[in-house]
Amino acid sequence: MRPAILTLVVTATVFVALFVLERFLPLRRRCSSLLPRVILNLIISAAAFAVAAILVRPAATAALSWATQKPFGLVHLIALPPALGFIASFLLMDLTFYWWHLANHRIGFLWRFHNVHHIDPDLDVSTGFRFHFGEVTMSAVFRVVQVLFIGISMPAFAVYELVFQANTLFHHSNLRLPIRLERILNKVLVTPRMHGIHHSQVRRETNSNYGVVFPWWDRVHRTLGLNIPQAEIAIGIPGYSQPDDNRLGNALLMPFRKQRDYWRRTDGTLVERAAPVCRQSSSYLAE
Secondary structure (H helix, E strand, O other): OHHHHHHHHHHHHHHHHHHHHHOOOOOOOOOOOHHHHHHHHHHHHHHHHHHHHHHHHHHHHHHHHHHHHOOOOOOHOOOOOOHHHHHHHHHHHHHHHHHHHHHHHHHHHHHHHHHHHHOOOOOOOHHHOOOOOOOHHHHHHHHHHHHHHHHOOHHHHHHHHHHHHHHHHHHHHOOOHHHHHHHHHOOOOHHHHHHHHHEEEHHHHHOOOOOOOHHHHHHHOOOOOOOHHHHHHHHHHHHHOOHHHHHHHHHHHHOOOOOOOOOOOOOOOOOOOOOOOOOOOOOOOOO
Protein backbone atom coordinates (compact mmCIF):
# COMPACT_ATOMS: atom_id res chain seq x y z
CA MET A 1 0.00 0.00 0.00
CA ARG A 2 1.32 3.44 -0.92
CA PRO A 3 2.34 5.58 2.11
CA ALA A 4 -0.20 8.31 1.29
CA ILE A 5 -3.04 5.76 1.09
CA LEU A 6 -1.89 4.06 4.31
CA THR A 7 -1.82 7.42 6.12
CA LEU A 8 -5.32 8.20 4.85
CA VAL A 9 -6.68 4.83 5.98
CA VAL A 10 -5.04 5.05 9.42
CA THR A 11 -6.17 8.66 9.88
CA ALA A 12 -9.78 7.82 8.98
CA THR A 13 -9.74 4.78 11.29
CA VAL A 14 -8.32 6.78 14.20
CA PHE A 15 -10.87 9.55 13.62
CA VAL A 16 -13.84 7.17 13.70
CA ALA A 17 -12.52 5.29 16.74
CA LEU A 18 -11.91 8.48 18.73
CA PHE A 19 -15.23 9.99 17.67
CA VAL A 20 -17.06 6.94 19.05
CA LEU A 21 -14.98 6.74 22.24
CA GLU A 22 -15.56 10.43 22.97
CA ARG A 23 -19.29 9.77 23.18
CA PHE A 24 -18.79 7.25 26.00
CA LEU A 25 -15.78 8.75 27.80
CA PRO A 26 -15.95 12.55 27.46
CA LEU A 27 -13.18 14.59 29.06
CA ARG A 28 -14.99 17.96 29.01
CA ARG A 29 -18.68 18.84 28.87
CA ARG A 30 -19.84 20.17 25.51
CA CYS A 31 -21.14 23.74 25.39
CA SER A 32 -22.53 23.65 21.84
CA SER A 33 -24.63 21.32 19.71
CA LEU A 34 -22.53 18.44 18.42
CA LEU A 35 -23.84 17.75 14.91
CA PRO A 36 -23.83 21.32 13.48
CA ARG A 37 -20.35 21.84 14.91
CA VAL A 38 -18.93 18.64 13.45
CA ILE A 39 -20.49 19.37 10.05
CA LEU A 40 -18.96 22.88 10.09
CA ASN A 41 -15.55 21.48 11.05
CA LEU A 42 -15.67 18.89 8.28
CA ILE A 43 -16.66 21.49 5.66
CA ILE A 44 -13.77 23.75 6.73
CA SER A 45 -11.56 20.65 6.66
CA ALA A 46 -12.65 19.74 3.13
CA ALA A 47 -11.22 22.99 1.76
CA ALA A 48 -8.02 22.40 3.74
CA PHE A 49 -7.73 18.81 2.48
CA ALA A 50 -8.13 20.00 -1.11
CA VAL A 51 -5.31 22.51 -0.67
CA ALA A 52 -3.17 19.86 1.03
CA ALA A 53 -3.69 17.48 -1.89
CA ILE A 54 -3.01 20.15 -4.51
CA LEU A 55 -0.12 22.00 -2.81
CA VAL A 56 1.29 20.53 0.38
CA ARG A 57 1.86 16.90 -0.57
CA PRO A 58 3.26 17.63 -4.07
CA ALA A 59 5.54 20.34 -2.64
CA ALA A 60 6.79 18.05 0.13
CA THR A 61 7.26 15.16 -2.31
CA ALA A 62 9.26 17.33 -4.72
CA ALA A 63 11.44 18.60 -1.88
CA LEU A 64 11.94 15.02 -0.62
CA SER A 65 12.97 13.85 -4.06
CA TRP A 66 15.43 16.71 -4.50
CA ALA A 67 16.92 16.29 -1.01
CA THR A 68 17.32 12.54 -1.55
CA GLN A 69 19.12 12.96 -4.87
CA LYS A 70 21.65 15.57 -3.68
CA PRO A 71 21.70 14.58 -0.67
CA PHE A 72 20.93 17.75 1.26
CA GLY A 73 20.01 18.73 4.82
CA LEU A 74 21.13 18.51 8.44
CA VAL A 75 21.06 14.73 8.73
CA HIS A 76 23.56 14.48 5.87
CA LEU A 77 26.16 16.71 7.53
CA ILE A 78 27.32 13.77 9.65
CA ALA A 79 27.62 10.20 8.39
CA LEU A 80 25.03 8.49 10.58
CA PRO A 81 23.99 4.83 10.52
CA PRO A 82 20.58 4.50 8.82
CA ALA A 83 18.74 3.84 12.10
CA LEU A 84 20.23 6.93 13.78
CA GLY A 85 19.54 9.04 10.70
CA PHE A 86 15.92 7.90 10.80
CA ILE A 87 15.56 8.79 14.50
CA ALA A 88 17.33 12.14 14.10
CA SER A 89 15.18 13.19 11.15
CA PHE A 90 11.98 12.06 12.94
CA LEU A 91 12.86 14.17 15.99
CA LEU A 92 13.82 17.16 13.84
CA MET A 93 10.49 16.96 12.01
CA ASP A 94 8.65 17.18 15.31
CA LEU A 95 10.87 19.97 16.65
CA THR A 96 10.38 22.07 13.52
CA PHE A 97 6.62 21.52 13.72
CA TYR A 98 6.79 22.86 17.29
CA TRP A 99 8.49 26.00 15.91
CA TRP A 100 5.90 26.31 13.13
CA HIS A 101 3.04 26.02 15.63
CA LEU A 102 4.72 28.61 17.84
CA ALA A 103 5.10 30.94 14.84
CA ASN A 104 1.40 30.57 14.06
CA HIS A 105 0.68 32.03 17.50
CA ARG A 106 3.42 34.68 17.67
CA ILE A 107 3.24 36.15 14.14
CA GLY A 108 0.09 38.21 13.66
CA PHE A 109 -0.49 37.38 9.99
CA LEU A 110 -0.19 33.64 10.60
CA TRP A 111 -2.39 33.86 13.69
CA ARG A 112 -5.26 35.37 11.67
CA PHE A 113 -5.57 32.03 9.89
CA HIS A 114 -4.65 29.71 12.76
CA ASN A 115 -7.27 31.44 14.92
CA VAL A 116 -9.99 29.76 12.82
CA HIS A 117 -8.83 26.52 14.42
CA HIS A 118 -8.95 28.02 17.92
CA ILE A 119 -12.40 29.67 17.80
CA ASP A 120 -14.08 26.27 17.86
CA PRO A 121 -16.22 26.53 21.04
CA ASP A 122 -15.61 22.88 21.91
CA LEU A 123 -12.58 20.68 21.47
CA ASP A 124 -12.87 17.18 20.08
CA VAL A 125 -11.41 14.97 17.38
CA SER A 126 -13.16 16.97 14.62
CA THR A 127 -11.16 20.05 15.70
CA GLY A 128 -8.04 18.14 14.69
CA PHE A 129 -9.12 18.55 11.05
CA ARG A 130 -10.37 22.14 11.37
CA PHE A 131 -7.70 24.31 9.72
CA HIS A 132 -8.28 27.26 7.39
CA PHE A 133 -7.22 26.62 3.79
CA GLY A 134 -5.04 29.75 4.01
CA GLU A 135 -3.05 28.26 6.87
CA VAL A 136 -2.63 25.03 4.93
CA THR A 137 -1.47 26.99 1.87
CA MET A 138 1.25 28.72 3.91
CA SER A 139 2.23 25.41 5.46
CA ALA A 140 3.16 24.19 1.96
CA VAL A 141 6.03 26.71 1.96
CA PHE A 142 6.99 25.64 5.46
CA ARG A 143 6.96 21.96 4.44
CA VAL A 144 9.41 22.58 1.59
CA VAL A 145 11.80 24.47 3.90
CA GLN A 146 11.36 21.85 6.62
CA VAL A 147 12.11 18.88 4.37
CA LEU A 148 15.12 20.55 2.73
CA PHE A 149 16.48 21.80 6.06
CA ILE A 150 16.33 18.33 7.62
CA GLY A 151 17.07 16.20 4.57
CA ILE A 152 14.65 13.53 5.72
CA SER A 153 14.35 10.31 3.72
CA MET A 154 11.07 9.30 2.11
CA PRO A 155 10.51 6.32 4.47
CA ALA A 156 11.15 8.46 7.56
CA PHE A 157 8.85 11.17 6.20
CA ALA A 158 6.08 8.63 5.57
CA VAL A 159 6.35 7.23 9.10
CA TYR A 160 6.42 10.68 10.70
CA GLU A 161 3.43 11.82 8.63
CA LEU A 162 1.40 8.83 9.82
CA VAL A 163 2.31 9.40 13.49
CA PHE A 164 1.77 13.17 13.12
CA GLN A 165 -1.75 12.76 11.74
CA ALA A 166 -2.76 10.11 14.27
CA ASN A 167 -1.47 12.01 17.30
CA THR A 168 -2.96 15.29 16.10
CA LEU A 169 -6.38 13.62 16.21
CA PHE A 170 -5.60 11.95 19.54
CA HIS A 171 -4.53 15.08 21.41
CA HIS A 172 -7.45 17.10 20.03
CA SER A 173 -9.92 14.45 21.11
CA ASN A 174 -12.31 14.83 24.03
CA LEU A 175 -11.36 11.38 25.31
CA ARG A 176 -11.11 10.94 29.06
CA LEU A 177 -8.26 8.58 29.86
CA PRO A 178 -7.57 7.43 33.43
CA ILE A 179 -5.41 10.19 34.88
CA ARG A 180 -2.66 7.81 35.94
CA LEU A 181 -2.44 6.39 32.43
CA GLU A 182 -2.42 9.84 30.84
CA ARG A 183 0.33 11.05 33.17
CA ILE A 184 2.46 8.14 31.97
CA LEU A 185 1.59 8.71 28.29
CA ASN A 186 2.26 12.43 28.66
CA LYS A 187 5.90 11.72 29.38
CA VAL A 188 6.32 10.72 25.74
CA LEU A 189 3.23 12.00 23.86
CA VAL A 190 1.10 15.13 23.69
CA THR A 191 -2.22 14.01 25.21
CA PRO A 192 -5.83 15.34 25.34
CA ARG A 193 -5.50 17.03 28.73
CA MET A 194 -2.23 18.71 27.74
CA HIS A 195 -3.62 20.05 24.47
CA GLY A 196 -6.93 20.99 26.06
CA ILE A 197 -5.06 23.62 28.07
CA HIS A 198 -3.65 25.03 24.81
CA HIS A 199 -7.23 25.67 23.62
CA SER A 200 -8.17 27.61 26.77
CA GLN A 201 -9.66 31.12 26.52
CA VAL A 202 -7.00 32.31 28.97
CA ARG A 203 -4.18 33.82 26.91
CA ARG A 204 -1.39 32.55 29.15
CA GLU A 205 -2.70 29.01 28.80
CA THR A 206 -3.22 29.24 25.03
CA ASN A 207 0.42 30.31 24.78
CA SER A 208 1.60 26.98 26.16
CA ASN A 209 1.77 23.35 25.04
CA TYR A 210 2.68 23.79 21.37
CA GLY A 211 3.97 20.24 20.90
CA VAL A 212 2.45 17.98 18.25
CA VAL A 213 3.80 14.48 18.91
CA PHE A 214 6.37 14.81 21.70
CA PRO A 215 5.92 17.04 24.78
CA TRP A 216 9.67 17.43 25.26
CA TRP A 217 9.98 20.57 23.12
CA ASP A 218 7.64 22.45 25.46
CA ARG A 219 9.84 21.43 28.38
CA VAL A 220 13.00 22.55 26.57
CA HIS A 221 11.47 25.88 25.48
CA ARG A 222 9.73 26.43 28.83
CA THR A 223 6.26 26.62 27.30
CA LEU A 224 4.87 23.68 29.25
CA GLY A 225 1.76 24.20 31.36
CA LEU A 226 -0.03 21.11 32.65
CA ASN A 227 -1.49 22.12 36.01
CA ILE A 228 -4.90 23.45 34.92
CA PRO A 229 -7.81 21.06 35.62
CA GLN A 230 -9.99 20.43 32.57
CA ALA A 231 -13.17 21.37 34.45
CA GLU A 232 -11.83 24.94 34.79
CA ILE A 233 -11.10 25.41 31.08
CA ALA A 234 -13.38 27.34 28.73
CA ILE A 235 -12.53 26.41 25.14
CA GLY A 236 -12.15 29.02 22.39
CA ILE A 237 -11.04 32.61 21.86
CA PRO A 238 -12.94 35.25 23.92
CA GLY A 239 -13.15 37.87 21.16
CA TYR A 240 -14.65 35.33 18.76
CA SER A 241 -17.01 33.45 21.05
CA GLN A 242 -20.36 34.52 19.58
CA PRO A 243 -22.44 31.93 17.67
CA ASP A 244 -22.16 33.98 14.45
CA ASP A 245 -18.36 33.70 14.56
CA ASN A 246 -18.68 29.98 13.93
CA ARG A 247 -20.92 30.22 10.91
CA LEU A 248 -19.18 28.93 7.79
CA GLY A 249 -18.90 32.19 5.87
CA ASN A 250 -17.71 34.18 8.88
CA ALA A 251 -15.13 31.56 9.84
CA LEU A 252 -13.67 31.40 6.33
CA LEU A 253 -13.63 35.19 5.86
CA MET A 254 -12.41 36.00 9.38
CA PRO A 255 -8.66 36.16 8.51
CA PHE A 256 -9.36 38.74 5.80
CA ARG A 257 -11.39 41.08 8.01
CA LYS A 258 -10.36 43.64 10.59
CA GLN A 259 -9.38 41.72 13.71
CA ARG A 260 -10.97 42.21 17.11
CA ASP A 261 -9.27 42.11 20.48
CA TYR A 262 -8.77 38.36 20.70
CA TRP A 263 -8.61 38.14 24.46
CA ARG A 264 -11.60 40.25 25.50
CA ARG A 265 -15.22 39.26 25.23
CA THR A 266 -17.60 41.51 23.31
CA ASP A 267 -18.54 43.21 26.61
CA GLY A 268 -14.88 44.17 27.12
CA THR A 269 -14.13 41.73 29.94
CA LEU A 270 -10.74 40.04 29.94
CA VAL A 271 -10.75 36.29 30.43
CA GLU A 272 -8.07 35.58 33.00
CA ARG A 273 -7.25 33.25 35.82
CA ALA A 274 -4.85 33.71 38.69
CA ALA A 275 -1.64 31.81 38.09
CA PRO A 276 -1.70 28.53 40.03
CA VAL A 277 -0.01 28.95 43.40
CA CYS A 278 -0.97 26.06 45.63
CA ARG A 279 -1.35 23.45 42.93
CA GLN A 280 1.28 21.09 41.62
CA SER A 281 4.06 22.49 39.44
CA SER A 282 3.36 23.33 35.80
CA SER A 283 5.02 20.07 34.73
CA TYR A 284 2.50 17.91 36.64
CA LEU A 285 -0.60 17.02 34.62
CA ALA A 286 -3.79 18.07 36.40
CA GLU A 287 -6.99 16.07 36.14
